[in-house]
Amino acid sequence: MSENQERNQDFINEVEVNVLSAMIQSPKACESALTLLKDQDFTVKNNQVIFQTIVELFKNNKGIDVTTISDTLVKKNFLARIGGIDYLSYLIQNYISDANVKEHINILVERTTKRQLGQALKKIEDDLQGDKKITDILIDAEAEIVQVSSERNSEELLPISESIDDVVEKIEQLQKSNQNLTGITSGINNLDNLTSGFQSGDFIILAARPSMGKTALALNFALNAANSLKQKDEAVLIFSLEMPKDQLITRMISCQGNFDAHKLRSKFKFTQDDWRRISNTAEQLKQKTIIIDDSPGLRILELQTKLRKLVREYDIKLVIIDYLQLLTGSTSSESRQQEVSNISRSLKISARELNIPIICLSQLSRLVERREEKRPLMSDLRESGAIEQDADLIMFLYRDDYYKEKNGEDSTKETQENHVAEIIISKHRNGPTGKVETVFIPKWGKFENYQNS
Structure with missing residues (x-):
């Protein structure tokens, strides 16, 4: 791994740690992350396991803190694999605030999308080297790209106060219109x-x-x-x-x-x-x-x-x-x-x-x-x-x-x-x-x- 790649990986590790620490310490940050992130967004295995554990606790309507996470990991014999209680403590100590958690989440999502696009392009390149018909390659290539782009639905959730005027306007236009349909x-x-x-x-x-x-x-x-x-x-x-x-x-x-x-x-x-x-x-x-x-x-x-x-x-x-x-x-x-x-x-x-x-x-x-x-x-x-x-x-x-x-x-x-x-x-x-x-x-x-x- 080159020096540049090492720096890049260290940066991603830091972003993953910041997101996990915010998820453990802040319910609001946790909900934002669970809405947008998936297992595959975490490239460090330890972090991926911890994220999966948080998801499991959330689904079971249990509290999310160091104690519940470590207890769940112990039952699965995973605690030692992720670095023990010391690593969980490191996550807590790393927490300052969740002010930048949205930016960090977006970084992880963007990195995953880039990886998926890279995999899609590799598949397209492999197809071009084979005997596949060019028309089939084009259809499959577009399908691969569409699959990547449709993986995420990060549309911001808004209160109905942001949409209700548009709905009332549509009703008003319908009443004024001569059209029955x-x-x-x-x-x-x-x-x-x-x-x-x-x-x-x-x-x-x-x-x-x-x-x-x-x-x-x-x-x-x-x-x-x-x-x-x-x-x-x-x-x-x-x-x-x-x-x-x-x-x-x-x-x-x-x-x-x-x-x-x-x-x-x-x-x-x-x-x-x-x-x-x-x-x-x-x-x-x-x-x-x-x-x-x-x-x-x-x-x-x-x-x-x-x-x-x-x-x-x-x-x-x-x-x-x-x-x-x-x-x-x-x-x-x-x-x-x-x-x-x-x-x-x-x-x-x-x-x-x-x-x-x-x-x-x-x-x-x-x-x-x-x-x-x-x-x-x-x-x-x-x-x-x-x-x-x-x-x-x-x-x-x-x-x-x-x-x-x-x-x-x-x-x-x-x-x-x-x-x-x-x-x-x-x-x-x-x-x-x-x-x-x-x-x-x-x-x-x-x-x-x-x-x-």
Whole structure:
């Protein structure tokens, strides 16, 4: 170790000692440190063990002083390893005040971040020497950097007196506004009446059995949201893990232009008028900023990385993910349920952090099919676990005509009643639950407002 490195290490040791001594002597300093610091912030093993002991005492609601720390260390046979009671006494003697404890905490956090960045850069360098594709290296590199930057949340906690004026101003602006919605429109009036639109920062689940039309409904949400946007840089983002981009665009042309989707996908002979309508619809869609990522097998960390990048480039107003169970976790998990729970929590955090509504499609358990009552329940969410807890809004799509067709009943008559679809809101953190009726037109893949007779 060079002389310069030795001086640097001595400085870090001194900072660690100052923080620990303040934690032992000052409850206020202790709370500040526990909020911001982790084990890895202490590079000296003795100091790391003492910090872990303080954390343990705090969690167990016990007093923090030399006696309780030494007693805990004795029970674990660690006291001698950290230098005995003499080292703890040295920490106490070193304490002067906690006036500079925040600065010392920030030094430790900054040092850890630099170490983590160094490790990330080393991994990137190793990848560059290997056979990995450059596109994969770029994705992984950005993910590594994002992981480091998102490790900390050191936002200062403030009393509500600092925020309450902003909230009152928003309420006042809403009352003065001619707009009925505070969020992004779904395009379905009765749904918007219940939700006031898809709200910024909300994590939203849309779930249904296969072939019920959940992708079609999500595309309707995307199109209706895009049609409502006013500014050129405002955009809707779709992550499609199930369906390639060209199929989604075909569906959008069908829905936007009221074309028979089957004819668009088959070798049907179009008239000049048909081609004119297709061309006009395509031009309409070109005017809207809808971004589609159809990468299959996307990892949650890759999705978050791409999302953050696009948020920097566009004013993203709505994100749709099709669908949750096709995402894979960033790290290995004990079970698939645990992996889905981690993915759900990550999406919830992204919605809050980026202040964007994220609609994530989800599968339902096959148990629905074994019941006489086919309308979904929250317990039907596949690998539900944390999904119920994390979601701000849970919507289920149910169509009675789907089951009539399966049972061989006639549901082909082109009447509104034969194509009623129900959007069942089973959880709404900030508003009422209930059922919304809409009309599904299968050949267009379109959901329209239900007209009460």
